[in-house]
Amino acid sequence: MKKYALIFSVLSVFSLAASAQTYRVKSPDNNLKLVLNVKDSITYSVNYKNNELISPSAIGLKLDKTTIGAGAKVLSAKPSAVNKTIRPLYGKDAVLTDNYNELLISFAGNYKLLLRAYNEGVAYRFITDLKDSVKVISEQAGFNLKGSPGTTIAETDNYTAWELAYNQFKSIDEVKEDKHAITPALYSYKNGVKLVIAEADLFDYPGMYVKKKGGNIIGEWAGYPATTKMGSWGDFVSVVTSRENYIAQEPGKKEYPWRVIIATDDDKTLLNNQLVYKLSKPSVLENTAWIKPGKAAWEWWHDAILPGAPIASGMENRSTQLYNFYTDFAAKNHLEYMMIDAGWSDNYDVKKPLKRTDIRAVIQHANEKHVGIFVWCVAAPLLKDLEANMDYLKDIGAVGIKVDFFDRDDQLAIKQLQTIAEAAAKRHLMVDFHGCSKPTGLQRTYPNIVNYEAVRGQECSKWDLTTNPVHHTTFPFIRMLGGPLDYTPGSMRNKSKDTFKPIAEGLPSTQGTRCHELAMFVVFDQPLAVFCDSPTEYEKYPDIEQYLSAVPTVFDETKPLDAKLGEYIALAKKKGNDWYVGAMTNWDARDINVDFSFLPAGATYTADLYTDAADADKNAEKYEHKTITVTRSTKLNLKLAPGGGAVVHLHGK
The missing domain is CATH 2.70.98.10 (Beta-galactosidase; Chain A, domain 5)
Structure with missing residues (x-):
């Protein structure tokens, strides 16, 4: 019956x-x-x-x-x-x-x-x-x-x-x-x-x-x-x-x-809609213990310029010594990786490192510091001799590759993404796809794909106005439905709408406040979070270093709190016993009220709160950091400047 x-x-x-x-x-x-x-x-x-x-x-x-x-x-x-x-x-x-x-x-x-x-x-x-x-x-x-x-x-x-x-x-x-x-x-x-x-x-x-x-x-x-x-x-x-x-x-x-x-x-439900992932083929990899999301230092965005560093810096000085400096910064701040971008090898043959960099020595130094090295390469030359190239990348000790310049999504190009992911998995190499089409679930089948670019990201602040707070409060509702992205947040040179100017060469800046930038580490989906700015810039702000060292890139639970397409986003994410709340707005100043009723009953949290300073509308780098106590009965009003944001790190016991 x-x-x-x-x-x-x-x-x-x-x-x-x-x-x-x-x-x-x-x-x-x-x-x-x-x-x-x-x-x-x-x-x-x-x-x-x-x-x-x-x-x-x-x-x-x-x-x-x-x-x-x-x-x-x-x-x-x-x-x-x-x-x-x-x-x-x-x-x-x-x-x-x-x-x-x-x-x-x-x-x-x-x-x-x-x-x-x-x-x-x-x-x-x-x-x-x-x-x-x-x-x-x-x-x-x-x-x-x-x-x-x-x-x-x-x-x-x-x-x-x-x-x-x-x-x-x-x-x-x-x-x-x-x-x-x-x-x-x-x-x-x-x-x-x-x-x-x-x-x-x-x-x-x-x-x-x-x-x-x-x-x-x-x-x-x-x-x-x-x-x-x-x-x-x-x-x-x-x-x-x-x-x-x-x-x-x-x-x-x-x-x-x-x-x-x-x-x-309800707009906010789009921020955690994972239907594309659910519809995609489950992982075909049996051993996945070597796949470890995390955060990475990176030299390309700020032209490898290290103001105040005791070594020569800049793109013309990329060398073993310079890459070791980034690795040491990563180790000091508990970043799992260093991303080495274009310039360490011949663009047409990844097996030919440039003489100025001893890539094996760089990776050996990183291993001693418990930092993994990702290296950049170009898709077409990589595919030309895929097996030999992958063997070489594994042999030098890289833990992952950033594969760039596919620039297509016809049938052959889509097949290439799978071919590279499969070849990388056989050698326990993680993959960060760049210059690629949007994700459609292949990252579930091959979870060694830790990121896709396929977003107008932080690099564009070097040459135009497109990566602005309206953009930041738009693409999470659309592009992120497909899967993770490599936006490369973390700029410490923050500008208002009126003061921002693109800088193609040298030290660029970004649109939106400092706290708007910090909120990206909670709002954006990025299993591999690549820090765009200079280590010496982060070292000016020990409290921000503390937050960036702590914030994870993957989470146990995500709760969208309030959001409206193209206007504002507020969401909370849990990792272990800690919670992280990120909020950001477009170019309109606004108040966002955060209700912490999602927290467990009887729990009291000590929380680091980073908010826009009262004059952040004039100087976007200004922020306030204070420590507060939060329980599930707490209701917190966050005042966001134009292009502003806020983050809260709740420390669990």
């Missing part, structure tokens, strides 16, 4: 109506509903709290030998419900709830469509079981957004950039036809609902963009490369010179990427 009751409850979730060929899958909380209609073609729609967000939109795959979705005939539909837990190796939470309802529909023609509904969003993917390999001429992925919502998107005219600023439009009617945007892409409805289009579990297939076509939003993909050459910056980047009339070559048996739609009427 219990067996039949369970079957009935599962079936009732999906409301199967085979005669009408309409199938419904609902989220466990019943707020989200994915409706599939099968006639001559396959269309879907999405409802959130009984409001239609996406009206019927066609989906399918045009292959060279058949068209998936055309003349669709359902053979069977199998529902199921899942409620389990995921324990990530590291991240924002030690335990994730993996709770969803699922429907697997089998079609004539040897393909299936898998639908899932979580409380966080819905997703679908095609699964083929064809005899022969195929070419994917195109994919049909429609997103017919209801009611012309506004949008916040990062637009581009090419298929080579993901370090982009976001543009905000009051209505998609203002968006130009045929101009594409990277995903995730966010849309804002008049009733306050936010919808995000994303993808997950992307393997051996080009990345998805979105563009407006005929007034509607559709997916778009880069064509399969026909010819390439070395070019772009430094002539060491593989550049596509012509493309085929198809987007991918695939085996007949294939699980295609998830097309993901996230919906919420």
